[in-house]
Amino acid sequence: MKRFFLLFLLCIPVLSFKSERKQTTYTYQIARMKYRGGGNWYVSPTSLPNLINFCNKNLGMDINPQEGLVEPGSPEIFNYPLVHISGNGNISFSGDEAENLRNYLIAGGFLEVNDSYGMDSAFRREIKKVFPELNLVELPFSHPIYHQKYDFPNGLPKVHEHDGKRPIGFGLMYNGRLVCFYNYDADLGDGWEDHDVYNDPPESHEKALEMGANILQYVLMGQMPARSATAGDNKKP
DSSP: OHHHHHHHHHHHHHHHHHHHOOOOOOSBOOEEEOOBSSOOTTOSTTHHHHHHHHHHHHSOOOBOSSOEEEOTTOGGGGGOSOEEEEESSOOBOOHHHHHHHHHHHHTTOOEEEEEOSSOHHHHHHHHHHHOTTOOOEEOOTTSGGGBSSSBOTTSSOOOOOSSSOOOEEEEEEETTEEEEEEEESSOHHHHHSOHHHHOOOHHHHHHHHHHHHHHHHHHHSOOOOOOSOOTTOOOOO
16 A cells, blocks of 8 residues: 555656646747649748747747648648748649639738749749739839838848849739739748858848748738838839
């Protein structure tokens, strides 16, 4: 009897510890899209964790530091307010995947798309399957996405030089709501990577994170009015 009692006492702290543990919960979680077609959807693996950490630290956001992973045709996509797409190669959506993506975006979801150089034609082709009636349009520099916590009066910052083109922020508008932001020839995703991956100048790394923070703030915390620039101010260098 004494031996049983001693064993019981020894178990009490362990049982109490387990019962008092609480699972950490977060207000938001964002996800990376795993798409078909052969493109490297997994490119820049440190980009989203670094951006999330930057937003949590500097904007007081409550984003799960662990990114989700979701396929375009999965019902799990509706669990994420924002889904990130990146890569260098081909993307392919089946008919069912395109329909699921359309329903997700109409229901309030958002696509943040990063051309890591080489996916432009494939993305443009596939997004037409999702919204055949819509076109990607260049957003004016007055758009609120450029004027959240950080001010970008001249639009997207340039992170990497590929073809010497100017960076362009394209949007897909559905019933007056921005449902997709596509950064072209800016490569924000590379700028979010660990600094020693590409050895970008510190100012380029910081600007990329600030622009990424603007995107997340715009999508997750509501739109804010533009503070500077007016429609039509986009000037080519």
